[in-house]
Amino acid sequence: MTKRITIDPITRLEGHGKIEIFLDDHGDVEKAYLQVPELRGFEVFSVGRPAEEMPRITPKICGVCPTTHHICSTKALDDLFNVEPTPVAKKLRELMYSAFMLEDHMLHFFFLGGPDFVVGPSAPPAERNILGVIAKVGLEIAGKVINMRKECRDIITYFGGRVIHPVCGLPGGISKPLTEDMRQKIVEVAKHGVEFAKFTLNIFDDVVLKNKDYVDLILGDVYKHATYYMGMVDKNNKVNFYDGDVRVVTPEGKEFARFKPKDYLDHIAEHVEPWSYTKYPYLKKVGWKGFVDGIDSGVYRVAPLARLNVSDGMATPLAQGEYERMFETLGGKPAHNTLAFHWARLVEALYAAERMLELAQDRDIIDPNIRNIPTSIPDEGIGIVEAPRGTLIHHYKTDQKGIITEANLIVATVNNAAAICMSIEKAARGLIKRGKVSEGLLNMVEMAFRAYDPCFACATHTLPGKLPLSINVRDKEGNIIQVLHRS
Amino acid sequence: MAKPKVAFYWCASCGGCEEAVVDLAENILKVVAAVEIVLWPVAMDFKIKDVEALQDGEIAVSFINGGIRTSEQEHVAKLLRKKSGLVVAFGACAHLGGVPGLANFYNRDKIFEYVYHKSPSVVNPEKITPKESTMVEQGELTLPKFYDTVYPLDKVIDVDYYLPGCAPPPDLIMTAVEAILAGNLPAKGTVLAPDKSLCDTCQRKITKPEKSVIKELKRVHEVLLDPERCFLDQGIICLGPATRDGCGERCINANMPCRGCFGPTSRVEDQGAKFLSALASIMDANDEAAIIKLTDSIVDPAGMFYFYSLPASMLGRRIDPDIE
Amino acid sequence: MCNWCSYAGADAAGSARKTYPPNISVIRVMCTGRIDPQFVLKAFQSGADGVLILGCHPGDCHYKEGNYKALRRFHLLRRMLGQLGIDEGRFRLDWVSASEADKFVATVHDMVKTVKALGPLHKITAPSSLGTKGKGSGAFQEMGNG
């Protein structure tokens, strides 16, 4: 008898990503579908808008990572209006952006992803949330987390006016210079940041790496996918969030492509399925072979682990050290272990903090010369940044007045859409046998899902990470015969 | 005595409003302590069916953010209305439709056609388009219906109060929550923010000449922006005069002009039309050619004046024979 | 229509028994300067197929400059209405003095002709579940100093 299992992040009606698992007659997993039931059409209604407003329009795609869209859009405008930002403007943007990356990665580790490890995958679900983390690491540290987040968000607010949907980006620069005393404040924050990132890595060591079960879990096959990886690197092939070339490596870790943002269309294509509002990007030169991994499938992965996989290291000393240690532990590059995204995320957080400190300590950064006024006629512009959740691409075309005539957006999480489906299906296969659906499935699948820190506000509409789940086991007619439900 | 039941829900929103709640930081704990949360998809694990199980009106207040774009958002909004004593439209999208409401210049077909067929990165030779129901070999997969139009919450259900802003600032959220808990509430339909326009508290007002005239209009990227001078006086479109006060001039503090996320004052029905009227009135031109030259220098009037409020405007959307 | 020139012009057409189509309704204001773009939108929202603003000739405004303000708003509003799918022909501004009965009648005939040619304005309706917005039978509004 065929069964259908519906895993619905909070029931279908709330539509923030839905997983359908079909079992074959033996009760083994035949197929799993991740559905995205939402779309807003930013690409379409951007048409007709003045290009310079795009940095204020596109952040509304996502209230969790608005800074990413804002900066990416601003970079697309630099290209569109063919204007080079002043040196200090570039620094200020990257400074603001680093503060954001640090804050966002920390948020994920402690509030969203962390509970799986800090509290432990086998702990009762009721404890596997931020309160559980607090209980485990203590209120004082929880306070630190909240404070770190606030400090970073204050920096973004200083430049952007508002941390949710900042507004400061302009082609050729930024709307507001940095004052000396704010610079000094930022130096302090960055120092906390570095300490705090190191401290967080220690927690990861203590509670995760020192625990054999966890390490096995990370290295285990259930969470492995040999895919291509994509991420942005600087001229020395070091990880860079703000600027550089996009690099792609094969499942064996060989460089497959290294391209400039403007050439993205030669490398990335998107596949459409009738059962989901999201699209499934893949490597154009490999081609779409369905939801499968391996060297012949165009499916690739982005975000922290991917970025570390495509790079030759980190541009700051402490982060470089952690980078090496990680790959050592994981048995070399590229690492295919989905759960290692959490670790990579912490390495990146340390890099973000160190980079922030470098920039803030540069006294030239208070130079008031923050704008170059565009002079040439706009036509087409492409901007790429590395979002917490992966490579983000904004591509605009305009008429001569700078009115958008076409916009194409490939949003971080979407790059991972296919891989997420696969990870879920694989986790399910590993855990559903002969129609028996174990309680553990819930957590395990959820962990697979959350490792990517999927921001479906970007692709769909859910917030990243911790999605309360329920599993409905249905018979062929779709009647629910079993409900697994965490409360 | 039992704590009041509270629900938070998001419709066609970006999650920024949820972040705004999280940004209440320690205050959030106060709130959580004072109420019993029965639905908060982001943070807590409750099911719609739990809500369905409640008595009508059992929820003291539901905070709903985001506009209404799909059948299921509509369904949940209506369910929460039924179960709630009070419904608060939370944030610009629920209040006005918000930036995603600019989609009302287009319709479902136009959006689908571009996103799934025309977009330069899409490879889709069979012209596949997502459908509400798809038969895969294993069975049926369904998706909610995607409407032609984005609606502000009050075009779908009866709304008691509005918390404006993209996203609402923490102080307004706290004042509102405290007012609701204390039960000292203004008249139904009130927008929980000051009822004057932004100029009232704008620091740049002192620089504004009594004889404000627009001789020429500039776009933000075309000129260096004077950090002290009134934007309109610089010839930069700033919706401040037609926008409700209470945001703390967040954008203006970043030296960028207002785009109107707080919506109009209570007396105004159509924010865009009112701003248009004010702007046109102070244009320094009387002969037709000069007037047209000035008005043509505003490249996207509807998009600019309805940046956040197209779905809540009088026409609500582009009039389009192809829509339902 | 403004009270001083165009409304008087319309009266003059009456005194001269000049007939014109009945499907216009007149909203009288003291000056075209009083015409708030919201009035125009309200008319289209309520189902008008066209809106015609009539005022004093430039330089003849009873209040000196009201009609210039009206002209400025008109041009900007007409562009915005275009973006909102309302054809230019449905929204018009013209000058009719108290003595120009013939011009008034001609303008009304012309406007009605234009709007008839464009056909009824598509009414905005929400999905049935949401109830419908926008009512109205084809009629069009005339406003201004008259």
Next chain:
Amino acid sequence: MKLRIGVYICSCGTNISENLDIDELARVSSSLDTVTYVKVHNLLCSEEGKNYLAEDILKEKPDRAVIAACTPKEHEKTFRNVLQKAGLNPYLFQMVNIREQIAWVTSDKTAATDKAKSAIRMAVRRVALHEPLEKKEIDCNTDALVIGAGPAGMEAALLLAKAGRKVSLVEKNAFIGGRVARYEEVFPKMECASCMLEPIMDEILHDENIELLSCSEVQEVLGFVGNFVVQIKKNAGFVDKDKCLGCGACYDVCPVKIKNEFDYNLSERHAIYVPYVGALPNVPVIDKKNCLRFKGENCTLCKESCMFDAINYDDKDELLERNVGGIIAATGFELFDPSVLPQYGYGRIPEVYTSLEFERLLSQTGPTGGKLLMKNSKEPESVAIIHCVGSRDKNFKEYCSSVCCMYALKFARLIEKHSPSVKVYDIYADWCVPGKDNQAFLNSVREWENIKFLHTSLPMNAEIQQKGDAITVSCTDINGKKNELSCGMVVLCPAMLPSKDNMRLSELLQITKDQDGFFAEGHTKLAPVSTNIDGIYIAGCSQGPKDIQNSVAQGAAAAGQVLASLVPGRKLELDVMTAEIDGKACAECMICLNLCPYKAIVLDREKKVAVVNTVLCKGCGTCVAACPSESANSRHFTTQQIFAEIEEALK
């Protein structure tokens, strides 16, 4: 509670009923649940009809009334008065124009009836939202300020004084009479100008209702009609007018001799002086700039010479404040400067004069005692008079100065009288001699054998060169014939310009100017002496070029305006349909400030709001439509009232 709304339908004899089904209209209207009752009458505006209406209102006591009849422009006021008498606030009423705009313009009766039904529904919806408006009144000052003591200003001042109004007459010069004081005779009847002026000036000086402030200038004007506060600066003259008899002893002893600007520097005067013999007030003034004493020397000759101790060196400039209800600006004209047109040689060739200079040459009180003499004291053999200098010329002043033709003829006539042997060449383009007597005057001058008329085309092509002692005027006439005239003297007739004070005053008074700088009248035809500001009127050449009689007529007209609008004991009734700004809502965005043509909106910097001065507001509603926070509101034309009409119209 439900409003009682009464609808009255007038069939206007058969005017309305013949093309409108009144019974059907009444039936449908009364079926509206918002309507309490409907009454039909066949002629509401008749005496009988008005009485009926009044009684019925008293009987039915409606909260609101709708009257469907003719155009409101015809009988809205009529019915408002009836309602008021019957105790219903006249603004709780809406009129429906079913005659001019429905019955008379709709060919099909059913269509007309349907349109009328909708129109009544609109009015019923609207009237329910009406608010009772009470007429406001304020006290007003009925005194007046007149600026400029030329013919126009003096006429205005005298009329106002006769009506018992207090008048402050401000004149910047030491003398009154304006330009006319410089003329010998005036056209077309060739009366003696001083004989004509003298009695008027005398009245001005002795009328106790008139306070003459010579050597004075208006510094500041605040307030509005009925309530102006004026600051006037009176420059020190150093001679006590009450003690001085005008004997002239003082200026004969004054050692200083300088050019006399009154005679356009063609004569000389002392540092203490009267500009011309017979100037009024006949009180000398000391010209500080040139008096030795004020240059630091210790000269007291004039003081010593005065047997009445009228001279006071310690006299100071004063700042006077006057409260007035109305203001009349009559600041006169000046002449276009011909040196801008080098071909005329003015300023370069000594014997080329402007018309005003020439007036002095012909005047008994002038530099030559009225004899026509050149600078070398010889009589010229011939004099050329050139019209249209700088006027009727797109490149300079496009308008016609309207008096040049006539005074040119006057010059000819005076030359004929004083020096009959002198030849006169009159070089003109067209004759502008409208009105009675003027053509006759032209004809009579034509009869003089010594005058030759040279008809040229515009713009004037005359070219003037000094050739030895003589001057050659070369010009091509209308037939293309070149003429070379040798003359002793040339008189130019330059364009008339508004006086320089117009610029300053238009800002002080906030009244508008036309493209040429003349004060702009309220309406070219219907309000020729009004301005954009209530209570401020204009007269004479400050409004545009004109002759003495028209200036005087305007002076009288302006006085009449003041008398009619400001009556002692009568309060000033304010327009009720004005704009108002809600102080609790206004955010001081200042959009409205610059939009008001009547300067009726001011900023209250303390309260941080814009405020409408309902005295000045005319209720056009421009500011209301523009107010981006809808803090402004038009009484009786509120946004909600108009929305209601629009919605109902489209139901």
